[in-house]
Amino acid sequence: MSAHDMGAAHGHHDTHGAEPHGSLRGYVIGFVLSVILTAVPFWLVMSGVLDNATATAFAIMGFAVVQIVVHMVFFLHMNFRSEGGWTMLALGFTLILVVITLAGSLWVMYHLNTNMMPSLHDMRQIP
Amino acid sequence: MSSATMTEASGEVPVFYEVDEHPHPEGHSTSLGFWIYLMSDCLIFAALFAIYGVLGGSYAAGPGPRELFDLNLVALNTAMLLFSSITYGFAMLTMEKDRVAVTLVWLAVTGLFGLAFLGIELYEFHHLISEGATPQRSAFLSAFFTLVGTHGLHVTFGLIWLTTLMVQVAQRGLVTANKRRLMCLSMFWHFLDVIWIGVFTFVYLMGMLR
Numbered sequence: 001m002s003a004h005d006m007g008a009a010h011g012h013h014d015t016h017g018a019e020p021h022g023s024l025r026g027y028v029i030g031f032v033l034s035v036i037l038t039a040v041p042f043w044l045v046m047s048g049v050l051d052n053a054t055a056t057a058f059a060i061m062g063f064a065v066v067q068i069v070v071h072m073v074f075f076l077h078m079n080f081r082s083e084g085g086w087t088m089l090a091l092g093f094t095l096i097l098v099v100i101t102l103a104g105s106l107w108v109m110y111h112l113n114t115n116m117m118p119s120l121h122d123m124r125q126i127p
Numbered sequence: 128m129s130s131a132t133m134t135e136a137s138g139e140v141p142v143f144y145e146v147d148e149h150p151h152p153e154g155h156s157t158s159l160g161f162w163i164y165l166m167s168d169c170l171i172f173a174a175l176f177a178i179y180g181v182l183g184g185s186y187a188a189g190p191g192p193r194e195l196f197d198l199n200l201v202a203l204n205t206a207m208l209l210f211s212s213i214t215y216g217f218a219m220l221t222m223e224k225d226r227v228a229v230t231l232v233w234l235a236v237t238g239l240f241g242l243a244f245l246g247i248e249l250y251e252f253h254h255l256i257s258e259g260a261t262p263q264r265s266a267f268l269s270a271f272f273t274l275v276g277t278h279g280l281h282v283t284f285g286l287i288w289l290t291t292l293m294v295q296v297a298q299r300g301l302v303t304a305n306k307r308r309l310m311c312l313s314m315f316w317h318f319l320d321v322i323w324i325g326v327f328t329f330v331y332l333m334g335m336l337r
Contacts, residue, residue, distance in 0.1 A: 027216035045332045053336045064328035075317040083159045094166040098173040105177035
């Protein structure tokens with residue numbers, strides 16, 4: 001919310017090149033949130049409370065996504081108004097390419113691994 | 128000379144072409160350009176993450192993440208980067224108030240946290256290599272050293288850049304050009320922190336769950 005207000009307050013400066021640098025409140029909120037969002041996944045993995053690797057994996061991935069958004073908003077001051085929306089457009093385009101790269105590579109290579117060399121799949125079984 | 132006129136003989140409405148460039152204030156589009164550079168950097172890391180995702184399970188009968196990683200060290204490392212992020216934020220806030228000395232102090236604190244991060248990472252790498260877990264050992268270790276090492280290289284260049292800017296701020300003060308440079312480095316530094324979230328989640332924490 002504060003990043004939102006901050007962006008609005010600085011919006012009229014955009015014409016002469018000034019960039020929003022955030023507020024003390026914004027940075028402190030972002031820092032506290034990111035400490036919590038870092039500590040919880042580390043605690044989940046190190047203590048193993050969930051007792052289920054898949055559930056823990058999904059939980060820490062969720063925390064990572066939320067923390068990335070927190071950093072984007074409170075530290076990188078992303079909003080839909082900076083540079084007339086072009087930064088958000090570039091970010092959206094990049095995210096599409098990132099998803100294609102990651103999901104595509106994992107999907108294709110997983111199928112290659114499972115379909116092509118079944119006996120060699122697990123290298124640890126080779127003496 | 129500022130515009131070329133083309134009037135056709137038929138007497139139609141003349142068409143004007145503006146040939147000369149508009150006057151633009153210096154650095155008016157630096158942040159957008161720098162943001163697009165960061166996005167291209169993001170694609171490099173996406174490719175390295177994809178490589179790690181594909182090769183991360185190929186241990187070649189060598190050691191896996193469980194035997195190699197020390198989560199306490201990684202948590203300490205993460206804390207260093209997180210602290211350096213907020214101290215850089217404080218440097219930006221004091222920069223806005225044109226307080227040169229305080230800004231330099233916050234930049235120095237940021238640099239020290241960055242150095243601590245690099246030191247811990249180099250210690251970890253040294254420890255792994257001395258145990259025989261070198262990049263040549265398995266595809267998993269090659270991908271690990273490439274991904275984490277590229278991030279560490281970025282932090283190294285960020286530190287060189289930070290030192291350069293501290294010298295420039297000390298010499299010229301917080302002039303507009305220096306403020307713009309500090310703003311770019313701010314984006315770079317916070318962006319590296321965002322990438323590190325991906326590294327500690329996908330490489331270290333997920334590695335311990337394998």
